[in-house]
Amino acid sequence: MHAWKLILRxxxxxxxxxxxxxxxxxxxxxxxxxLLTVVDAWYAGVEGASTSRLITRNSVSLVFPLPLxxxxxxxxxxxxxxxAGANWFGGIYKEPKNFFPQFAVEAGTYLDLFPExxxxxxxxxxxxxDRKGCVVGRKLANTYGFKLGDTVxxxxxxxxxxxxxxxxxxxxxxxxxxxxxxxxxxxDYLNETMKRLYPRRANQIGFYVVDLVNPARxxxxxxxxxxxxxxxxxxxxxxxxxxxxxxxxxxxxxxVVAIRIVSFLAIFIILAVMAxxxxxxxxxxxxxxxxxxxxxxxxxxxxxxxxxxxxxxAVLGGAIGIALTFPVASAFARAMGSLFPIFNVSLTTVxxxxxxxxxxxxxxxxxxxxxxxxxxIVDGLRSIA
Amino acid sequence: MMRIPFSYSLRNLWTRRLTTVLTAGGMALVVFVFAAxxxxxxxxxxxxxxxxxxxxxxxxRKGSETEMQSGVERDKAAIVESQPxxxxxxxxLSIASKECVVLITLNKRDTVKPANVxxxxxxPMGMVLRPQVRIVAGRMFRPGSNEVIAGRSIAERFEGAGxxxxxxxxxxxxxxxxxxxxxxxxxxxxxxxxxxxxxxxFRRPVFSSIIFRLASTDQFDAIKQTIDDDPRLxxxxxxxxQYYSDQSAALSKFxxxxxxxxxxxxxxxxxxxxxITMYAAVATRTAEIGTLRALGFRRASxxxxxxxxxxxxxxxxxxxxLFLASFMQLITISTMNWQSFSELAFSFxxxxxxxxxSLVFSLxxxxxxxxLPALRASRLGIxxxxxxx
Numbered sequence: 182m183h184a185w186k187l188i189l190r191x192x193x194x195x196x197x198x199x200x201x202x203x204x205x206x207x208x209x210x211x212x213x214x215x216l217l218t219v220v221d222a223w224y225a226g227v228e229g230a231s232t233s234r235l236i237t238r239n240s241v242s243l244v245f246p247l248p249l250x251x252x253x254x255x256x257x258x259x260x261x262x263x264x265a266g267a268n269w270f271g272g273i274y275k276e277p278k279n280f281f282p283q284f285a286v287e288a289g290t291y292l293d294l295f296p297e298x299x300x301x302x303x304x305x306x307x308x309x310x311d312r313k314g315c316v317v318g319r320k321l322a323n324t325y326g327f328k329l330g331d332t333v334x335x336x337x338x339x340x341x342x343x344x345x346x347x348x349x350x351x352x353x354x355x356x357x358x359x360x361x362x363x364x365x366x367x368x369d370y371l372n373e374t375m376k377r378l379y380p381r382r383a384n385q386i387g388f389y390v391v392d393l394v395n396p397a398r399x400x401x402x403x404x405x406x407x408x409x410x411x412x413x414x415x416x417x418x419x420x421x422x423x424x425x426x427x428x429x430x431x432x433x434x435x436x437v438v439a440i441r442i443v444s445f446l447a448i449f450i451i452l453a454v455m456a457x458x459x460x461x462x463x464x465x466x467x468x469x470x471x472x473x474x475x476x477x478x479x480x481x482x483x484x485x486x487x488x489x490x491x492x493x494x495a496v497l498g499g500a501i502g503i504a505l506t507f508p509v510a511s512a513f514a515r516a517m518g519s520l521f522p523i524f525n526v527s528l529t530t531v532x533x534x535x536x537x538x539x540x541x542x543x544x545x546x547x548x549x550x551x552x553x554x555x556x557x558i559v560d561g562l563r564s565i566a
Numbered sequence: 567m568m569r570i571p572f573s574y575s576l577r578n579l580w581t582r583r584l585t586t587v588l589t590a591g592g593m594a595l596v597v598f599v600f601a602a603x604x605x606x607x608x609x610x611x612x613x614x615x616x617x618x619x620x621x622x623x624x625x626x627r628k629g630s631e632t633e634m635q636s637g638v639e640r641d642k643a644a645i646v647e648s649q650p651x652x653x654x655x656x657x658x659l660s661i662a663s664k665e666c667v668v669l670i671t672l673n674k675r676d677t678v679k680p681a682n683v684x685x686x687x688x689x690p691m692g693m694v695l696r697p698q699v700r701i702v703a704g705r706m707f708r709p710g711s712n713e714v715i716a717g718r719s720i721a722e723r724f725e726g727a728g729x730x731x732x733x734x735x736x737x738x739x740x741x742x743x744x745x746x747x748x749x750x751x752x753x754x755x756x757x758x759x760x761x762x763x764x765x766x767x768f769r770r771p772v773f774s775s776i777i778f779r780l781a782s783t784d785q786f787d788a789i790k791q792t793i794d795d796d797p798r799l800x801x802x803x804x805x806x807x808q809y810y811s812d813q814s815a816a817l818s819k820f821x822x823x824x825x826x827x828x829x830x831x832x833x834x835x836x837x838x839x840x841x842i843t844m845y846a847a848v849a850t851r852t853a854e855i856g857t858l859r860a861l862g863f864r865r866a867s868x869x870x871x872x873x874x875x876x877x878x879x880x881x882x883x884x885x886x887x888l889f890l891a892s893f894m895q896l897i898t899i900s901t902m903n904w905q906s907f908s909e910l911a912f913s914f915x916x917x918x919x920x921x922x923x924s925l926v927f928s929l930x931x932x933x934x935x936x937x938l939p940a941l942r943a944s945r946l947g948i949x950x951x952x953x954x955x
Contacts, residue, residue, distance in 0.1 A: 197845060201845075204838055208838075212832070216828075241668075242669040243682075245668070338629060339630070341629050341630070412737075418671075428679075431679045432679075432682065433902045435900060435901040436820075447832060453588045454588075456588050457589055548584075
């Protein structure tokens with residue numbers, strides 16, 4: 182009881198120093214949480230991907246297409262519920278920095294493979310009826326202000342020319358993991374145009390999405406699909422959507438590793454600040470600790486005082502930092518636009534923040550408290566800061 | 567005006583060793599991050615700038631941002647190649663290479679994770695156009711054969727890309743007969759073969775790009791005009807250097823924004839650390855400051871002494887951070903370039919300019935953290951300060 186009062190008084194003795202340390206803690210914990218959230222966002226595509234869907238693509242690499250005729254062959258494989266082809270469009274909306282994924286899809290079937298996309302039935306019909314129609318995600322629509330009936334022009338990079346689309350439907354995500362920053366339009370529109378301008382590039386599919394009756398058979402069915410096209414001009418590589426997404430993430434892994442390292446550096450920096458504060462505090466109060474000891478308090482009491490103060494400041498700063506993480510993360514997500522389709526602070530992130538705060542408070546008090554505990558009363562009373 | 571000796575500031579730092587080390591340590595970490603980001607950006611820039619030669623010009627299809635997405639028909643390529651601005655080499659052949667650039671997926675050696683690697687089919691003039699590319703092991707591929715040569719960083723890191731190994735793509739086996747060094751340019755992350763073999767293997771009837779050397783540097787505008795004005799062509803003309811620096815724009819911007827944001831956030835922490843240290847230094851030395859003032863040192867001298875102390879502190883931190891960062895030069899980063907979707911290896915590069923920037927940055931942190939405490943020290947009244955002991 183006595184100890185608590187003393188700890189509180191001690192912490193408030195140097196108001197400026199405590200305030201500065203608190204600000205440092207808040208900034209560091211905030212940065213730590215934000216960086217971990219960026220790493221999470223990197224893996225968001227993987228988290229949102231389904232294991233009951235397969236992606237079939239050209240085994241050489243994604244830039245090589247597959248023939249349209251594969252649709253039938255894949256559908257005949259046992260255990261396949263449905264299949265739909267799609268092409269990565271890679272168009273530019275006004276400026277290259279306005280990046281969002283665009284796919285030319287088989288309008289009749291593709292959207293049905295993704296139960297996590299929630300569409301109004303009427304809007305969906307409107308999209309399927311209009312060959313120039315497109316479907317956009319809620320987040321994308323909000324970012325660029327797309328409304329139903331708007332005309333959107335994309336400049337093709339892979340498929341030359343300016344392409345006009347009319348927004349016919351806007352989809353919502355089933356949960357927070359669903360990416361609602363995508364753009365879908367009719368594969369037929371793409372194909373008809375290509376037939377006219379570049380006949381060589383017509384009737385080609387970038388990748389097939391395959392829906393399975395039983396997800397447990399994913400590996401077996403993947404092998405079976407690939408076996409169908411073995412030794413043909415376009416051999417395939419089939420994997421689950423999750424593995425496919427993970428493949429993309431692993432290509433940029435170096436950046437993720439760098440962000441992780443830097444996020445832990447943030448903790449080290451704040452540890453240095455905090456440890457410094459505690460070292461100075463103890464140094465200044467050497468004479469006081471000696472007095473306490475002379476009055477009969479044991480070393481344990483002095484250690485409690487120091488640990489208590491360190492933990493108090495750390496927990497307070499940490500709590501403010503964690504509380505601020507949520508509004509700052511959502512502001513950051515808005516600023517980044519469609520670059521990170523999903524940007525949520527996860528429970529793991531908060532747990533990591535709490536753990537690092539406790540560690541910082543503990544380690545910062547470790548050395549000073551050992552010094553204070555071992556203090557010789559006579560030397561302590563004589564000391565000047 | 568009498569100045570307080572420099573050794574006063576220096577010895578004060580030495581007396582409070584633990585505090586000095588902790589404060590300087592925090593600053594060192596911040597300067598380390600700051601310098602590392604600048605070095606990474608510089609490494610990326612150098613890699614891609616080195617990739618292009620000043621006199622080389624790249625021609626791709628209009629609207630396609632990269633070679634991978636481009637397609638140039640044979641007849642169009644022939645028109646470009648026969649322009650008068652294209653330099654002529656031995657035997658009157660134009661120094662131009664019609665190339666076919668595609669991505670293939672290869673597994674990395676250490677992790678067996680797949681990554682996209684650029685395969686470039688080059689014409690016989692391809693090597694002449696890139697004087698920085700030298701074969702360091704094995705030999706050049708023979709035209710018309712299933713032979714390829716691999717860039718140094720691909721040969722080291724990818725399965726099947728080492729000397730004497732084989733890679734399979736386009737329904738054929740390709741033997742790696744040579745490893746080339748491209749002087750740390752982007753070509754180090756590519757595999758090269760004969761364009762006339764690769765195009766049929768990938769079933770591509772069109773080239774991806776044409777690269778040629780200008781007969782003289784100042785003719786760029788002329789040939790750009792000619793090609794832009796020709797309605798048959800629909801091609802885009804860029805200097806090779808420009809093309810490669812455009813390629814890295816997104817990655818470079820990402821690194822810079824992330825780095826600056828982090829540096830700013832972290833420097834707040836470090837400035838606070840310095841401020842706490844200096845305030846404490848002032849508080850514990852109140853009587854000392856009073857004595858100095860009583861001895862006749864002016865307020866300005868006290869201010870200067872404490873500022874020098876803060877700057878020294880930050881210089882120690884900055885120096886240590888820079889020293890640590892210099893070891894980062896040993897590390898090579900390899901990641902996917904978003905614009906080309908292909909693997910790109912580059913390393914941290916330290917330049918004198920970055921070293922100076924980092925030290926200035928650390929001094930600025932010291933100044934920010936030290937100014938207010940130093941001001942407080944200089945404002946202390948002599949009598950009050952002397953009584954404080």
